[in-house]
Amino acid sequence: MKLAQLSNPTIENGLSSVSVHWDVESFANVLRFIFGCPVEITSNNFIPLNEAALFFGVETLLLKCRVWLEEVTSQSQLLCLDSLIDIWKYGLERGVTGKLLCELISGADNLRSLCLREIQLVDDALYRFSGASLEMLDVSDTEVSVPALAHVIRRNPDLKSLKIRGCRHLLQQESETKERKLCIPSFTPQDFYSELGKSCKLEEFEVGWGFSFFSLAALKPAITTLRSLVVGLGGSLGHDGLKLLPTICPMLEILILYFQVISDSAITEILRTLPHLQFLALCYCFGDISSLSFKFDMPNLRNLKLERVTPWMTNEELATLAENCTNLVKLSLIGCTLLDCEAQAIISSGWPGLTSLHLEECGEITANGVRSLLDCHALEDLILRHTLPMLRKISLDVCDASEGDFDIPSMQTSKEHLRPAELGSSPNPGA
Structure with missing residues (x-):
């Protein structure tokens, strides 16, 4: 059990x-x-x-x-x-007290992966951790301090994945724990990034509060082999930082940016000079970008999220995107209010192999139904928000529904998840 x-x-x-x-x-x-x-x-x-x-x-x-x-x-x-x-x-x-966490961590010297996401009282536990074999550390959305993180970083040079997004206390230079007062010298955020740059070779990095262009420069030795970078709320790479990314991190495969200041020149530089980039997400970013950012061939891009950054996108510009990003399997568009129902045909013909499609607040794209999207035969995850405001997720697996004639029983209450799986043609459609 x-x-x-x-x-x-x-x-x-x-x-x-x-x-x-x-x-x-x-x-x-x-x-x-x-x-x-x-x-x-x-x-x-x-x-x-x-x-x-x-x-x-x-x-x-x-x-x-x-x-x-x-x-x-x-x-x-x-x-x-x-x-x-x-x-x-x-x-x-x-469910996890500070005492229990400290007792567990103090006896786990051989850990290679440690996830303390959303856990309270993380600092004391990290000071108790004496392991030197960590390859992954996730303290996202905790109150971890810079000195506590530095304590772990120094002892774990094999660290390849570090996730510190959502850690507001990284902006503070002081920690109130007894261990910090007794053992740890004063340590600023920039000192931490310099220490990280000297100690580790990261492949995956998620960061937010306190991260800046200067942090990126200090980190340079640690991120030359970086494959995945997520910069969230509280981080600020700026125009110069974004343009510098391809030089510092030439191996990037995943780049996800939240609430960053972006521009056509910066995005163009990223897309043109990162040959291994497969996943690009621009979410709730500021600044001015236009269709110029996407008017060149991007055959390696497999996953694209444009969430509230392209309100200017029309059907014609969507068609241009489809011509240049021919190998997409996942697409998310939010806030493209100029699109209409003809955009469905552009999507289904341009990316027939899509497995995931999210369209939210995209003008009149669903005004006449979603029949054209049935031509995306590989679709597994579909989120639409316009004329179907309550539909959050639909998964159609091996459905014989190219004509849209399968029946779904009437429901008295709203559903958030609909999964008709492996439906075949029925001799009696009303059954």
């Missing part, structure tokens, strides 16, 4: 990673184990709760939440969806 597996996590010699995932089935088992009552999860109240984790077991959750859970379930033997969500969030936020 999964509950038993999750309740007693252990650290063994030679352990290379810790990853405790709590899926919906395990979640239901925990509640059933505590209260001895069924948990009503139906098609009307189910949401995908996968991808979350308590990381180090459910015992702490059970101790801290038992009284609260009893109050939640005191009025009914069946838990409602809102209660499930509340329990999930409470456990995720408070």
